Amino acid sequence: xxxxxxxxxxxxxxxxxxxxxxxxxxxxxxxxxxxxxxxxxxxxxxxxxxxxxxxxxxxxxxxxxxxxxxxxxxxxxxxxxxxxxxxxxxxxxxxxxxxxxxxxxxxxxxxxxxxxxxxxxxxxxxxxxxxxxxxxxxxxxxxxxxxxxxxxxxxxxxxxxxxxxxxxxxxxxxxxxxxxxxxxxxxxxxxxxxxxxxxxxxxxxxxxxxxxxxxxxxxxxxxxxxxxxxxxxxxxxxxxxxxxxxxxxxxxxxxxxxxxxxxxxxxxxxxxxxxxxxxxxxxxxxxxxxxxxxxxxxxxxxxxxxxxxxxxxxxxxxxxxxxxxxxxxxxxxxxxxxxxxxxxxxxxxxxxxxxxxxxxxxxxxxxxxxxxxxxxxxxxxxxxxxxxxxxxxxxxxxxxxxxxxxxxxxxxxxxxxxxxxxxxxxxxxxxxxxxxxxxxxxxxxxxxxx
Amino acid sequence: xxxxxxxxxxxxxxxxxxxxxxxxxxxxxxxxxxxxxxxxxxxxxxxxxxxxxxxxxxxxxxxxxxxxxxxxxxxxxxxxxxxxxxxxxxxxxxxxxxxxxxxxxxxxxxxxxxxxxxxxxxxxxxxxxxxxxxxxxxxxxxxxxxxxxxxxxxxxxxxxxxxxxxxxxxxxxxxxxxxxxxxxxxxxxxxxxxxxxxxxxxxxxxxxxxxxxxxxxxxxxxxxxxxxxxxxxxxxxxxxxxxxxxxxxxxxxxxxxxxxxxxxxxxxxxxxxxxxxxxxxxxxxxxxxxxxxxxxxxxxxxxxxxxxxxxxxxxxxxxxxxxxxxxxxxxxxxxxxxxxxxxxxxxxxxxxxxxxxxxxxxxxxxxxxxxxxxxxxxxxxxxxxxxxxxxxxxxxxxxxxxxxxxxxxxxxxxxxxxxxxxxxxxxxxxxxxxxxxxxxxxxxxxxxxx
Numbered sequence: 001x002x003x004x005x006x007x008x009x010x011x012x013x014x015x016x017x018x019x020x021x022x023x024x025x026x027x028x029x030x031x032x033x034x035x036x037x038x039x040x041x042x043x044x045x046x047x048x049x050x051x052x053x054x055x056x057x058x059x060x061x062x063x064x065x066x067x068x069x070x071x072x073x074x075x076x077x078x079x080x081x082x083x084x085x086x087x088x089x090x091x092x093x094x095x096x097x098x099x100x101x102x103x104x105x106x107x108x109x110x111x112x113x114x115x116x117x118x119x120x121x122x123x124x125x126x127x128x129x130x131x132x133x134x135x136x137x138x139x140x141x142x143x144x145x146x147x148x149x150x151x152x153x154x155x156x157x158x159x160x161x162x163x164x165x166x167x168x169x170x171x172x173x174x175x176x177x178x179x180x181x182x183x184x185x186x187x188x189x190x191x192x193x194x195x196x197x198x199x200x201x202x203x204x205x206x207x208x209x210x211x212x213x214x215x216x217x218x219x220x221x222x223x224x225x226x227x228x229x230x231x232x233x234x235x236x237x238x239x240x241x242x243x244x245x246x247x248x249x250x251x252x253x254x255x256x257x258x259x260x261x262x263x264x265x266x267x268x269x270x271x272x273x274x275x276x277x278x279x280x281x282x283x284x285x286x287x288x289x290x291x292x293x294x295x296x297x298x299x300x301x302x303x304x305x306x307x308x309x310x311x312x313x314x315x316x317x318x319x320x321x322x323x324x325x326x327x328x329x330x331x332x333x334x335x336x337x338x339x340x341x342x343x344x345x346x347x348x349x350x351x352x353x354x355x356x357x358x359x360x361x362x363x364x365x366x367x368x369x370x371x372x373x374x375x376x377x378x379x380x381x382x383x384x385x386x387x388x389x390x391x392x393x394x395x396x397x398x399x400x401x402x403x404x405x406x407x408x409x410x411x412x413x414x415x416x417x418x419x420x421x422x423x424x425x426x427x428x429x430x431x432x433x434x435x436x437x438x439x440x441x442x443x444x445x446x447x448x449x450x
Numbered sequence: 451x452x453x454x455x456x457x458x459x460x461x462x463x464x465x466x467x468x469x470x471x472x473x474x475x476x477x478x479x480x481x482x483x484x485x486x487x488x489x490x491x492x493x494x495x496x497x498x499x500x501x502x503x504x505x506x507x508x509x510x511x512x513x514x515x516x517x518x519x520x521x522x523x524x525x526x527x528x529x530x531x532x533x534x535x536x537x538x539x540x541x542x543x544x545x546x547x548x549x550x551x552x553x554x555x556x557x558x559x560x561x562x563x564x565x566x567x568x569x570x571x572x573x574x575x576x577x578x579x580x581x582x583x584x585x586x587x588x589x590x591x592x593x594x595x596x597x598x599x600x601x602x603x604x605x606x607x608x609x610x611x612x613x614x615x616x617x618x619x620x621x622x623x624x625x626x627x628x629x630x631x632x633x634x635x636x637x638x639x640x641x642x643x644x645x646x647x648x649x650x651x652x653x654x655x656x657x658x659x660x661x662x663x664x665x666x667x668x669x670x671x672x673x674x675x676x677x678x679x680x681x682x683x684x685x686x687x688x689x690x691x692x693x694x695x696x697x698x699x700x701x702x703x704x705x706x707x708x709x710x711x712x713x714x715x716x717x718x719x720x721x722x723x724x725x726x727x728x729x730x731x732x733x734x735x736x737x738x739x740x741x742x743x744x745x746x747x748x749x750x751x752x753x754x755x756x757x758x759x760x761x762x763x764x765x766x767x768x769x770x771x772x773x774x775x776x777x778x779x780x781x782x783x784x785x786x787x788x789x790x791x792x793x794x795x796x797x798x799x800x801x802x803x804x805x806x807x808x809x810x811x812x813x814x815x816x817x818x819x820x821x822x823x824x825x826x827x828x829x830x831x832x833x834x835x836x837x838x839x840x841x842x843x844x845x846x847x848x849x850x851x852x853x854x855x856x857x858x859x860x861x862x863x864x865x866x867x868x869x870x871x872x873x874x875x876x877x878x879x880x881x882x883x884x885x886x887x888x889x890x891x892x893x894x895x896x897x898x899x900x
Contacts (some may be wrong), residue, residue, distance in 0.1 A: 012878075015879055018543065023890060024891060024895055025898070025899065027899070041787050042812055042880065043877045044873060044874060044875050045812060045813050048816060048876075052816060052817065053815055053816065054815075058813055058815035059813050059815070060813070061882070065882065065883070096510075145794065174682070259500050261899050295873060295882075296870065296871055296873045298881070299780040299868060299882060300870045300871075303887070304868050305869045307867075307868070315862075315864055316864060316868045318868070321870070322870045324871060325873075325874065326872050327874060328874065328880070331879055333876070335872065335877075351610075361516060362492055362494070362495060363492045363495045363498075363508055363510070365503055365504070365508035366495070366502060366503065367502065394843070394844035394877065395844060395845050395847060395848040396877060397845060397873070397874050397877030397878040398845040399848040400846075401849075401852055401871045401878070402851055402852040402855055404847060404869075404871060404872060405852055405871075406855065408865070408869060409859065409861065411806055412765075414765055414766060415859060417753065417757075417766070418750060418753045418754050418757070418768070418772070418776055419855060420734075420772045420854055420858055421746055421750075421752065421774060421854065421855075422746050422774030422775045422776050422787065422847065422850055422851055422854060423494060423775075423776075423847070424500050424775065424776040424777060424778065424783075425494050426498075426778045427778065427844065427846060427847030427848075428776070428847040428851070430463075430492065430745075431467075431494075431745045431746040431749035432463050432466050432467050432470075432511070432745075432749060433515070434749075441471060441474060444726065445474055445475060448475070449477070
């Protein structure tokens with residue numbers, strides 16, 4: 001029987017942060033992290049293994065993060081848990097007794113049961129599994145025509161990276177536009193246009209019906225009847241939480257299969273917390289249960305869990321996911337925080353929105369200037385920020401984070417309107433036409449005087 | 451006698467924003483902007499005229515900003531004001547009657563009276579004056595050795611740009627390091643090191659004693675006695691507010707010569723507001739009177755003035771300058787918001803600080819990755835954010851703005867510690883080691899458990 005004070009199960013972003021931040025705030029406790037993987041890939045970096053990095057070895061989270069933080073690490077899979085006696089059992093039969101257990105079990109790519117042909121050779125998914133990804137990488141030379149199914153972030157980034165290395169890539173998305181679950185249509189259409197201009201073939205408004213082939217993939221039939229030549233198919237149709245071991249031990253899951261947690265990230269057992277892709281997600285704004293999975297949300301949850309392991313700390317609860325994320329297609333970045341205009345309307349918010357398009361350097365003649373567009377979504381009554389979208393250059397990610405900070409702190413759009421920002425010719429939009437502020441100004445005008 | 455509802459005097463950033471935002475919120479009022487300059491340069495872009503842009507024509511604010519906003523424009527200088535009868539008189543004798551007057555009079559480079567030799571040919575300053583700057587540009591070919599006096603932002607950026615076009619540049623700064631009024635020493639020293647590695651010669655801890663020459667500049671003598679060869683000298687020793695016309699009309703100035711204003715940007719005359727470089731500045735944090743001049747602060751003041759022209763709106767006052775700014779040397783950007791550690795201590799704050807250094811992309815092997823360092827300054831008692839500094843790549847400006855937003859909204863560092871941020875391999879630091887959050891974590895640790 002091994003023993004530890006805090007046992008963290010899972011070695012990806014959420015597990016690492018839960019362990020290292022937990023140890024920071026509980027230096028007297030012993031922390032052990034157990035994971036299946038010998039090497040852990042940086043999850044969001046996976047698409048870039050294919051086109052931008054030399055190999056998957058460049059996309060590995062160094063174990064020094066854990067050892068420098070004073071965390072013991074163990075390779076193995078937890079196959080059962082006794083939550084009464086507080087013991088986990090691993091695949092080699094080792095028993096580990098804990099005081100506190102943090103489940104960071106992660107997620108697995110979704111492969112639809114209704115889709116014929118998924119058993120064929122050269123049908124791939126994108127799991128957080130270095131060996132599997134290396135297997136795909138090694139086979140890529142054999143493939144000419146690739147079909148990527150699913151136009152979310154992973155599908156879009158994979159398509160662009162695979163096209164970069166000379167593959168003929170077709171991206172299939174059943175919705176009218178790629179990225180449409182994340183962005184309002186005008187942003188999604190812009191993303192789609194750029195993706196197509198770079199050479200990725202895009203089929204939207206059309207789903208996959210079956211994958212054809214005898215032993216290997218030969219083609220794909222779409223719902224419309226169109227047939228696509230394919231040497232390989234990559235399914236980027238979402239992920240499902242890895243919660244079976246939790247379910248078997250009696251821990252409560254929600255109807256979508258995620259572990260139920262409260263704002264302290266505690267499960268229905270006081271000594272067991274869950275964070276990351278396996279933990280229940282609620283929308284910060286709409287308060288509905290979501291199946292969003294983001295490393296950044298996972299890390300915020302993990303920090304909250306780390307701070308609330310032994311004592312509760314009411315100022316530091318997790319109030320729901322704001323779903324802040326960004327992506328890049330070519331040299332254009334897209335970022336979003338909170339709800340889109342279409343989701344806000346669908347959920348019943350009375351909103352005011354505005355967008356402003358300018359440039360991300362000033363004067364705009366400076367080399368490297370990129371156009372920058374910011375859209376804000378605000379409640380019409382109280383003027384509270386509930387969403388924002390950004391299209392621009394290299395500063396898009398942090399500008400989106402600024403909007404996210406405003407949303408998370410329930411700021412009024414007026415605090416943006418007269419907010420102080422710093423500007424620099426080479427780093428930001430001009431102070432006279434800073435798109436974030438000009439969008440806030442347009443909203444204030446529409447709320448106050450029209 | 452001409453007439454207008456709102457007369458804005460001054461055509462740089464503050465004047466433009468006061469007029470356009472004012473018109474946005476008062477569409478029924480007539481707005482007129484009067485300025486001396488035929489063409490207005492983008493103020494922060496001035497240094498980049500010399501090395502990065504083709505000519506000053508690329509650094510001009512288009513008049514369409516005003517005409518599209520419904521603002522009438524007049525070229526001329528206001529030489530006197532009768533604040534009783536509400537009339538301004540211009541240099542050609544035109545009288546303009548107003549309901550509301552917004553003074554955005556700007557500033558002029560400081561030329562020390564005690565410095566011998568400033569009357570010599572080829573002694574320059576950096577005013578916001580296109581003709582003057584074009585004059586300097588035209589003469590540059592004649593110069594080989596340039597001495598820039600003053601290691602603030604303008605001096606540093608001018609030095610780097612002039613060095614870029616092949617000049618031998620020596621930057622003279624009387625403080626121990628360049629940028630030391632803005633940054634803590636460890637950031638300032640890094641900036642200085644990069645500047646030197648790029649080929650700019652830096653003399654710190656040494657001031658200028660006199661400028662030598664018979665008719666033209668021939669050299670410069672420093673306080674230490676060292677003599678520098680010089681074909682031209684550029685004085686970047688700060689700016690003074692252009693407030694003589696306001697003073698003559700009886701409007702109250704503060705002891706530093708700035709027009710006194712309240713939080714609505716009103717002067718001691720209810721119908722006269724002042725914004726930008728000519729208006730009094732207080733520090734948002736230390737509450738002391740400052741002589742800081744920034745286009746971004748000016749624009750925030752102008753927006754507040756615009757909203758409060760006719761009616762007061764208490765949620766939108768200007769609470770003092772946070773002095774958010776950023777600069778770039780080579781490919782490294784430096785940003786700062788609020789107070790530095792050294793200023794906070796000097797003013798008597800009991801503070802906690804921490805810094806974290808990571809990378810601005812993830813994995814760090816991605817092309818274009820830049821190291822990123824974030825330092826936070828927080829009050830030890832209440833944990834309120836009062837300052838931050840960033841060193842990094844292209845996202846530095848907006849990350850600094852995010853810190854500024856937190857400061858302006860008096861956020862606690864805990865809201866950063868467990869805050870949700872979005873991350874993307876090509877745009878941000880990793881979620882597991884996001885420097886802003888790791889610095890907040892280190893501060894929380896020092897406040898809570900040590």
